[in-house]
Amino acid sequence: MTSSTPTTVTAVAPGRVNLIGEHTDYNHGLCLPYAIPLACTATLTVRDDRGLTIASDKGEPWSGSLDDVEARVVTGWPSYVAGVIWALGQDGWQVPGLDISISSTIPLGGGLSSSAALECAVAVGLAGLLGQDLDRASRLHLAEACRRAETEYVGAPTGGMDQLASLLGAADHAVFIDFADAAPVTDLVRVAFSAADLTIVVTDTGVRHSLADGDGGYAQRREQCEAAAAALGVASLRDAGIDDLGALSDPVLLARARHVVSENARVVETVAALEEDRWADAGTLLTASHTSLRDDFAVSCPELDVSVAAAVDAGALGARMTGGGFGGCTIALVRRDEAPQVTAAIDAAYTARGWSTPRQHELAPSAGADLIPGDSAPE
Incomplete structure (x- = not known):
């Protein structure tokens, strides 16, 4: 110092x-x-x-x-x-x-x-x-x-x-x-969510997870992806195409690889949709991502699935779980004036199942990490 x-x-x-x-x-x-x-x-x-x-x-x-x-x-x-x-x-x-x-x-x-x-x-x-x-x-x-x-x-x-x-x-x-x-x-x-009168509704299911808990969840998925890549003879699943996956005989490894390969393609398509203001297409891609995470990667849970389904049924352009899975949050791309009906539908779906009401936020893209100016900041 x-x-x-x-x-x-x-x-x-x-x-x-x-x-x-x-x-x-x-x-x-x-x-x-x-x-x-x-x-x-x-x-x-x-x-x-x-x-x-x-x-x-x-x-x-x-x-x-x-x-x-x-x-x-x-x-x-x-x-x-x-x-x-x-x-x-x-x-x-x-x-x-x-x-x-x-x-x-x-x-x-x-x-x-x-x-x-x-x-x-x-x-x-x-x-x-x-x-x-x-x-x-x-x-x-x-x-x-x-x-x-x-x-x-x-x-x-x-x-x-x-x-x-x-x-x-x-x-x-x-x-x-x-x-x-x-x-x-x-x-x-x-x-440009705000300019398009759209918002992202984030629903906290209340189901908690830990990526370092050693329960065979996150770490197991990573090991399965590495095993799938090795079976395909590639350095990582980034180097595999959808047509290559037929070489995988293990159904679990096939499903995990199919998610990763298709998800990479969805990212590219989503960037293009956002840049061209094709919001409905972006929403469809979000929902397809959730389906893949639920069915192929098996990291969803009932609370996440109900949140996604309720949001889409209530008018969201698309919805998906976000994060490592096994609990946590969902996101829904929603027309701003329809956000109240979407959040109410999710609440109602939880109540109908006897679950606690989830916590909901509208969260816009924001600034990254920084020092807070003031007396404590460096000169």
Whole structure:
């Protein structure tokens, strides 16, 4: 630390909605997420020792030291914070002892990437404390460090989409990401929902999941995709075409591969539909994505399926689950003046089944992670 660097910074990082392109990132494929107004805020204050404290409005506080981080013994929700410190330390950053305070408006485990937002808020805060730039190249570096934190430190085998969406998001834009190479290729795609009098209704089913719980869900799907690619003789399912899949004799591997290959095609078609204001076509693609995730990838659940069906029946242009699955949220592309009837239909469908009323939001594409200006910001 030098006299020109701050001793306290506050950073905010958004969660994300994935419009389309689910379970494609770790298959070197395509996806189209956007940052949302719900976000995680992290305030980092430098200590004069190697101590580390992490407090949150969502979990029990943790205290220890940077030695615990380096020894990789931090567990539970604080491991996401420790993982970022560890990953950036591996990259040569001289991270000091810290007191870190976390708050978040993102539902935990709801498929809106609360974990990546936590990681990115801490990473941006560290960049501010250490005088690092927050240009595009630096954001890409931070996204990769956060991905490693979640994959290597926490143990959740995610693909990197969430962190890129949180760090690269922009108002009224989605982030097109191509994971074909080791360094993802990204571009902003204008998503003119408001100008077209449309909105995205996000329904939180209340069913919670964990990508690092080791129950054979997310990790199993990733292993099955790798097995399918190996059986096809390709490096990843990104290199397979729909006509190649007949070579798969295992019905489970065939179904998993069919989802990934068809989902990549749907991402390309959705980008074209958005750029040409073909909203009905975009909606049809969203619903087709859900059908594929439900039937071929088997990551849906009754609450997600009912939410999607109720939204479409009530007039939504299309709907799908978003996130890793096994619970979480759905999204519906809706004409703005029809949003109340769509949300009411979903509520009624849940009530009819004796389920708790879901929480619903209208979430527009929003800005990506950044430092909060003020006394805590670097000069």
